[in-house]
Amino acid sequence: MLEPASAARRRVFVTGVGLISPHGGEPEEVFERLYAGESAIRKVHSGTTEFGADALLARAECDPAGVIPKTQLLLMDRVSQMAVVAAHRALRAAKLLVEDRGPSTAGVYIGCGLGGSNAIQEAYRSYYERHIRKVKPSTVPLIMTNAPASHISMRYRILGPSLTYSIACSSSAVAIGEAFRAIRDGYLDCALAGGTESMLNDGALVAWDGLGVLAKEHADGAAASSRPFSKDRTGFVLGEGSAAIVLETQEAMRARGAQPIAEVVGYGASSDAHNLTQPAVDGQVRAMRAALADAGLQPERVGYINAHATATPAGDKIEIDAIKQTFGDHARRLAVSATKSMHGHLVGAAGALEFAITVLALNKRRLPPTANLTMPDPECDLDCVPCVGRQAPNLEYALSNSFAFGGSNAVLVARRA
Amino acid sequence: MSSYDYIKQVLIEKHDVKPDAIKPDATLAELGLDSLSAAELMFDVADKYGIDIPDERANFTTLGDGAALVDELIQTKGA
Numbered sequence: 001m002l003e004p005a006s007a008a009r010r011r012v013f014v015t016g017v018g019l020i021s022p023h024g025g026e027p028e029e030v031f032e033r034l035y036a037g038e039s040a041i042r043k044v045h046s047g048t049t050e051f052g053a054d055a056l057l058a059r060a061e062c063d064p065a066g067v068i069p070k071t072q073l074l075l076m077d078r079v080s081q082m083a084v085v086a087a088h089r090a091l092r093a094a095k096l097l098v099e100d101r102g103p104s105t106a107g108v109y110i111g112c113g114l115g116g117s118n119a120i121q122e123a124y125r126s127y128y129e130r131h132i133r134k135v136k137p138s139t140v141p142l143i144m145t146n147a148p149a150s151h152i153s154m155r156y157r158i159l160g161p162s163l164t165y166s167i168a169c170s171s172s173a174v175a176i177g178e179a180f181r182a183i184r185d186g187y188l189d190c191a192l193a194g195g196t197e198s199m200l201n202d203g204a205l206v207a208w209d210g211l212g213v214l215a216k217e218h219a220d221g222a223a224a225s226s227r228p229f230s231k232d233r234t235g236f237v238l239g240e241g242s243a244a245i246v247l248e249t250q251e252a253m254r255a256r257g258a259q260p261i262a263e264v265v266g267y268g269a270s271s272d273a274h275n276l277t278q279p280a281v282d283g284q285v286r287a288m289r290a291a292l293a294d295a296g297l298q299p300e301r302v303g304y305i306n307a308h309a310t311a312t313p314a315g316d317k318i319e320i321d322a323i324k325q326t327f328g329d330h331a332r333r334l335a336v337s338a339t340k341s342m343h344g345h346l347v348g349a350a351g352a353l354e355f356a357i358t359v360l361a362l363n364k365r366r367l368p369p370t371a372n373l374t375m376p377d378p379e380c381d382l383d384c385v386p387c388v389g390r391q392a393p394n395l396e397y398a399l400s401n402s403f404a405f406g407g408s409n410a411v412l413v414a415r416r417a
Numbered sequence: 418m419s420s421y422d423y424i425k426q427v428l429i430e431k432h433d434v435k436p437d438a439i440k441p442d443a444t445l446a447e448l449g450l451d452s453l454s455a456a457e458l459m460f461d462v463a464d465k466y467g468i469d470i471p472d473e474r475a476n477f478t479t480l481g482d483g484a485a486l487v488d489e490l491i492q493t494k495g496a
Contacts, residue, residue: 070433075453134463137456 016094058344102156111171173351239344266295272407441481
């Protein structure tokens, strides 16, 4: 096979992380709260309409003041506002904000599941309540799923490709994986990659509820309701937020004297080609194997997996089986944790938030736990880091799994820098 | 409140326009509104007065002309 001129692979590093998350916006603080096993899940009234009800949610705070001009806020759904603020934080952390602009030759790769879900609800509510054939002129620009990526490109004048990946729960893992490849293979030197999701409104919640995948409130309280790998798990808790990371080549990083947080070394994707909502062991195994092969990595060198594990009765066991099949005997020697037990399921932003956590875990050589894991499911019998965070001094490689509705699987591999 | 004063209020509160920049002969572009923001403004004004601003008449240039158009449409509606 002919190889392109760019076949010489370049090394890709994470040099900045920016977050809007249920545990806050400061990566150090977010990691410490997760390491301490603290859940950000609460029971709140989703009172955007009179039909609102109490719901288990992991809300995030987003204050766009000082980042987004007031005149622009009108034209941006919360999902875009979160994306721009997270991007701002990532660029600032990477020291790539110069005179309020980002690196002009970079690319923007963003994952998003539902787009401007709040604006969708508002437009439909207004239309059906008022019976007037007019909605806000900005409705379409507010709703479009690629608005967050475009707003980032515009706000920071980043002129490379501005791309959106909408693949449900794998959206932002794919966005990061594709950005990683574009840099590694020579198409870009730098990318802002991540994900964003904000759909904690009644219309979206009732749809998720109708699917029967949401957690019931646990006897120990709302905060204990997301219980991956537990015998008594009942489903997931929806969260919101945005996570952005800056990726760049080793040369670019060195040239400006920047420090790496971790290295991205592999990405694998696959389809179950099986069922829209039921996951499958085989597809997940193929994605993990593809990611390891992409990294040129022996499975025995992986020390930690940040699992997709949403806490649905079927899903967690399938992922554990897939890990066993991929890693063989080594599955019992590596650690697997499900941080969705604490930050909930951010859907389009899940992969990016969890990859950011994975990268911080590698950097600190400490593993966040699976919260609420007091009564493990005997069928989820791997080392799932129950309840208490753990030092991992020898940790060198870690995986972050994302498995979407639709059967699209994405796995990222990172290495300690 | 006159329609001009209402337009002024929306420009200040939602579009962050400085009050002393708002004059009858100012255009929306001069006040920093792009076409989408201008459409949002006229949507709010039409909504407030329960009027319909026909597309072919929405191409007024100055704020004073816009307010006059709104007043005329309010009159027509009442007639």
